[in-house]
Amino acid sequence: MKKRILAGVMAAVMVATMVACGSSGGGSAESAGGGNDGSGGKTITVAIWDPNQLEGLQKIADEWGAANGCTVEFTVPGWDGYWTMLEAGVSGGEMPDVFWMHSNNAAKYMGSGVLLNMDSYIEKDETIDLNNYFEGITELYTYDGAHYAIPKDHDTIAVIYNKAIFDKYGVEHPTADWTWEKFAEIAQQISDKGAADGVYGTYCNTGSNQDTWYNIIYSYGGEVISEDKKASGYDNPATIEAMKFVAEKILPACPSPDSMASTGGDTMFLSGLVGMICQGSWTVNNFYTADNASDFEWVMMPYADVNGNGQADADERCSIYNGLGWSIYSQTEHPDEAWSLVSYLSSKESQIKQSELGVTMAGYIGCSEPFAKAFGDMDVSAFVDIEEQGRLVFRPYSKSTSIWEDDASQALVPVWSNPSLMEETLKEIAAQMNKTLAEE
């Protein structure tokens, strides 16, 4: 067991070294091309984990490379491999110059001096004004008042539904003007009518937090963690109300907990066994490339009519958002070039281009409009519209997110089989989470 993990780490080190060797070799070969600002011929290595984004990002980075006489080399080891590579890279000193940062690991990397403090660069650079980027993402990559990454993108949540299923059972298609109550009602209709075919209305598992139940909690006015990140929000009355709604209205319209533990939501949706699911903008390509993509339609997240005035107020329609950041290795040999690249990738023009190419929505506020039309016939404006018509809530986090988020999902497993346990379980989760937060 240990040996196997070690072998994995060693393999990652080897890959990292090979990448590093390859890059220095490439650098000398390219130097003939020359540069126009004295930094010519260098190779900047960039690591990302999502192969779907490679093509678009490479395109934007190559523009920078051509203007500055540098080569940009991407490594895409996949999510798990990515963090193993960085982990081994930090100990071994072989790191990419520029790489993505994510909310799960940001605190750890910022606190260990692995990331370059960008403050002095931000001050000198006119392209970058942090006020232009989503506040939650900027804040996420701030540690002791210093900035360690520039927001690369943001993602939101929307509902995707299968028109074929709705038409088959004669259920009216959802429109953006719908409440969570309505969502549950439609889902229940499909589950009732589709029972004989094994078709269900929707899908919500214990781990579907960011894409489903976190959104419901915040729409109902609840919270997962307090604003100062010192206390759990699971015992907040509004949170309890929202989760009770999940237990009593959403879960009955879902496949059985045992089925959900055996088959993933995307798989069931793509196989035409589930009518609608909440999903993040980072998954669009998955559905866009499906065989029956023309059956799929995106619609904005429902709202919770908390004040009972019968219309969607911006506070009542929430989408959790999250965003990656471009960060730089603190010991990089080319800090100036690396910064220049990050600055270019984060500029308004590149951020718009990133949306146009359908890579992701922008980290720069107001640059995501083109993303809505980036997928041909598939209209994904639901992800962009909620920015205006709803409230974007940054994905709840603290230094120990990975611990309390996992604890909560685990604690909810028995509740999924027995929804009446919801309230007492939430209080237990809150107590456990407060303990974790106190130890941070």
Place this chain on the structure above:
Amino acid sequence: MKKRMSVRARTEAIWGLAFIAPTIIGLLILNYYPIFETVWQSLCKTGDFGIGNTFIGLENFRTLFHDKEVFRTLFNSFRYAVLSLPLTVAISLVLAVLLNRKMKMRGVYRTIFFLPMVCAPAAVAMVWKWMFNQDYGLLNHMLGRKVNWVTDPAIAMIAIVIVGVWSSIGNNMILLIGGLQDIPKDYYEAASVDGSTGVHSFFHITIPLLSPMLFFIIQTGIMGALQLFDLPFMIMDQSSRAWPSVKTITYLFYEYAFEKSNRGYGAAIIMFLIAIISLLTFLLQKSEKKWVHYD
């Protein structure tokens, strides 16, 4: 009496060392260094990326002995060992005896039973996960009934045992066939002259003479079973209500060391497991004299 090495012997020794150097260096770097590092980490509150470890003595172990999760997962590991080992040994022994006779297509059968050993464990787990799927899986389809293979806490461990036994009988069978072929035919002939029948000979000739091989299989089997990690990890989803009943202690180690970035406590858990395995191995070695016959 000690003799000085001749020049020739010394050259030979140097070359010998040179040839095994890659293995020695590999062992030192890949096995021994990590072992000492793990011991050290288990006594530390570890910092990120191995920077800033602070020595806290036996604090991790004190937490460990009060951690119910540790004992629950350890119990699961033992349960797996107790359920899978007798089955593995019994089935591979029967198969070995059957496939050691002269019969048609013997090679074909041996290959079939050995094939699971050739497959990557992760691939094996993925295929079984698909077969166990309660709604769309092959097993339930064939049985015509709905068994919650990996989501019912009462059945999940059995499902894991099935896969574990299925994938290890091949290797054990080959080892036992090797052992069987070392037993001289004369013993059976002599016994049959004295009136011993097949079953009687099996228990009084085959088993005792096979005991060294059986001992080896049981010993490595216990070690392997207590270190079970990949099967539950790959086959089960953590949102399954059966997960707590199959979560093994090595998974708990993985969770602390890699998911919750608490290397120190993870190291303490694995040291605890090493201690238990060492103790079991020691007891087995002691029992060896009682039932293992080397001639």
